[in-house]
Amino acid sequence: MEKKIxxxxxxxxxxxxxxxxxxxxxxxxxxxxxxxxxxxxxTASQIRQDLNCFGGFGQQGYGYRVQxxxxxxxxxxxxxxxxxxxxxxxxxxxxxxxxxxxFEKRGFKLIGIFDNxxxxxxxxVGDFVVKDIAEIDEFCAKENPVAAFLAxxxxxxxxxxxxxxxxxxxxxxxxxxxxxxxxxxxxxxxxVHLGDxxxxxxxxxxxxx
Amino acid sequence: MEKKIxxxxxxxxxxxxxxxxxxxxxxxxxxxxxxxxxxxxxTASQIRQDLNCFGGFGQQGYGYRVQxxxxxxxxxxxxxxxxxxxxxxxxxxxxxxxxxxxFEKRGFKLIGIFDNxxxxxxxxVGDFVVKDIAEIDEFCAKENPVAAFLAxxxxxxxxxxxxxxxxxxxxxxxxxxxxxxxxxxxxxxxxVHLGDxxxxxxxxxxxxx
Numbered sequence: 001m002e003k004k005i006x007x008x009x010x011x012x013x014x015x016x017x018x019x020x021x022x023x024x025x026x027x028x029x030x031x032x033x034x035x036x037x038x039x040x041x042x043t044a045s046q047i048r049q050d051l052n053c054f055g056g057f058g059q060q061g062y063g064y065r066v067q068x069x070x071x072x073x074x075x076x077x078x079x080x081x082x083x084x085x086x087x088x089x090x091x092x093x094x095x096x097x098x099x100x101x102x103f104e105k106r107g108f109k110l111i112g113i114f115d116n117x118x119x120x121x122x123x124x125v126g127d128f129v130v131k132d133i134a135e136i137d138e139f140c141a142k143e144n145p146v147a148a149f150l151a152x153x154x155x156x157x158x159x160x161x162x163x164x165x166x167x168x169x170x171x172x173x174x175x176x177x178x179x180x181x182x183x184x185x186x187x188x189x190x191x192v193h194l195g196d197x198x199x200x201x202x203x204x205x206x207x208x209x
Numbered sequence: 210m211e212k213k214i215x216x217x218x219x220x221x222x223x224x225x226x227x228x229x230x231x232x233x234x235x236x237x238x239x240x241x242x243x244x245x246x247x248x249x250x251x252t253a254s255q256i257r258q259d260l261n262c263f264g265g266f267g268q269q270g271y272g273y274r275v276q277x278x279x280x281x282x283x284x285x286x287x288x289x290x291x292x293x294x295x296x297x298x299x300x301x302x303x304x305x306x307x308x309x310x311x312f313e314k315r316g317f318k319l320i321g322i323f324d325n326x327x328x329x330x331x332x333x334v335g336d337f338v339v340k341d342i343a344e345i346d347e348f349c350a351k352e353n354p355v356a357a358f359l360a361x362x363x364x365x366x367x368x369x370x371x372x373x374x375x376x377x378x379x380x381x382x383x384x385x386x387x388x389x390x391x392x393x394x395x396x397x398x399x400x401v402h403l404g405d406x407x408x409x410x411x412x413x414x415x416x417x418x
């Protein structure tokens with residue numbers, strides 16, 4: 001477990017987690033790397049290599065126990081302990097995220113929502129009343145959120161991120177197009193570029209025929 | 210241009226496109242694969258290999274002309290001709306996508322929005338009045354959209370996708386968690402799993418310290 005896991009494997013783990021969860025929901029309790037590879041569109045050797053990174057539960061001629069593998073991946077993903085998080089920016093995208101994503105199943109617990117617009121402050125989104133961003137210092141001092149979800153305009157995101165870093169935030173999920181450049185380069189930032197998959201789709205549609 | 214481009218390269222192209230666009234905005238007109246590799250966190254040889262896939266504009270000792278490379282990538286991504294698209298499902302996520310993404314810059318032109326909820330049908334979202342999904346057959350027969358963006362509940366997405374396939378849709382951008390299983394396996398489907406990047410963030414936060 002203390003072994004260093006490569007960034008590429010970390011990016012693939014959520015996919016394994018989803019597929020294995022679906023298998024379990026379908027009543028499948030064991031699976032070979034061959035079967036998993038067909039479903040996931042990866043090579044069997046890639047899968048064995050990935051799963052070996054963290055111990056691996058495969059047995060020759062038997063395959064992987066789906067539940068054990070799922071539990072192990074959940075632990076590596078950190079889904080068994082929740083990171084407290086604040087959402088900064090509650091426009092349409094911020095509200096859609098709160099509405100759509102079950103953060104507790106993804107390793108996070110949302111503990112507050114902040115915005116700077118008088119139209120939004122005080123409104124209820126999910127289980128929260130949106131707070132004024134002016135209260136963020138006080139809130140962080142008291143509640144110590146470790147993660148921040150940024151659904152902000154591009155122009156303000158970098159400054160807000162720097163501020164949150166100073167307030168003790170240790171991880172960022174960034175929906176704004178702005179490039180987040182933190183003091184501490186070891187703090188993980190996951191940038192979500194929705195337009196990228198759209199451009200890939202455009203490319204695939206052009207080359208499909 | 211007719212050369213087959215691998216799926217992995219197609220997935221990286223939007224990132225090149227974004228970085229090169231930022232460089233140009235910063236007034237950078239040429240760049241070496243070394244500089245590009247530092248900025249993009251890829252190896253220089255990976256970059257040369259990727260860009261060679263489609264001709265490549267690098268010159269020994271000079272580097273790449275940013276504008277030429279950008280234009281070439283835009284053409285491969287198909288950003289120079291717009292695919293007409295419908296958005297199906299205009300709840301919070303659908304509305305957020307319309308609000309946030311400039312489809313014309315990503316290779317698509319939105320031509321209609323559909324929903325089945327009486328609360329949403331007839332409301333204005335972006336430049337569109339949301340239509341009743343019951344009108345989709347007629348709309349497709351007349352307007353021939355080639356792409357569909359699905360922001361639907363998991364349960365209904367697969368059936369809606371199959372229906373749209375019959376109506377001539379040739380590409381899907383799928384925001385619903387449902388697995389889209391089309392008749393024609395060559396039709397590209399880009400699934401957006403927002404929770405995946407959140408789980409990767411959780412994992413990185415656990416391993417960072």
